[in-house]
Amino acid sequence: MTTEIKVSTWQAELAVDCRCTLGEGPQWDANHQRLYWCDILEKQLHWLAPATGESGHHQLDHMVSLAAPLDGGGLLLVGEDRLSRFDPVNAAVERFCDFETDNPVTRSNDARIDRHGSLWLSTMGKKAEKGAGSLYRLHRGKLTLLLSGLTIPNAICFSEDGEFAWFTDTATGVVMRWTLDSEGWPQGEPQSWADFSTTLGNPDGAVVDSEGCIWLALWGAGQVARLNQDGHVIGLIELPVSQPSCPAFAGADLEMLYITTAQEGFSDEQLAQEPSAGSLYVVETGVKGLAELPLRLV
Structure with missing residues (x-):
């Protein structure tokens, strides 16, 4: 920090x-005015209707890390070894495609829809095995490997201009x-942009706001940092729990920032100190979010 x-x-x-x-993957469904997020390890898809305060969850039969709103209705679940269509009205699940089914070590992790209505998603080792993770792009129904040899891929997000x-x-x-490039495909090698290797907390999930700044969860530090276009910290959200995992803007005007958290790996003593760890948090920062496109499969 400077x-x-x-x-x-x-x-x-x-x-x-x-x-x-392990709360993860908050995603706003603008058409239905619902925020979705996942408990990866408990195989649950949670939801909240901010306008009414009503909330609930669906129990699933496999680990899921994101529910992406589909162009045309419904959701696409990013699961541990598959992508599936999901109808939240009747909880019907329809398998769309498989990935890494020959690798029982991995599961899905972070994911976000890009400025072309395509989905970037990542995998990681179920025990965070070094180098077991990869980064993919689902573009018009076809899944393409972008990068491999990662350990815990996170913080996937995109500038407004793509x-x-x-x-x-x-x-x-x-x-x-x-x-x-103009179609949303990576060019050249990724470059170092912001270094948190010597600070408290590890970078986790992230989202871009309407002013082009990034909100980045700092796992272990109990904070979400706001970074400007140069990668400098210009804001900090403090949470009463130590493991925030990912932020997302939601609400009719995208004026509320919701943050998923986790109690993964906690001892009984840590749970006693942070009884609400793993819950969903919210803050009104005065900054609005950047509207995301629904996912296009064709």
């Missing part, structure tokens, strides 16, 4: 006391920026 830049601060408040083991993608390998502590 001392030359004024850093704004906010306090996050409890939104849904769901206490997920010029850049960001991601991190959490184990390295470094957020990378990748130049994209």
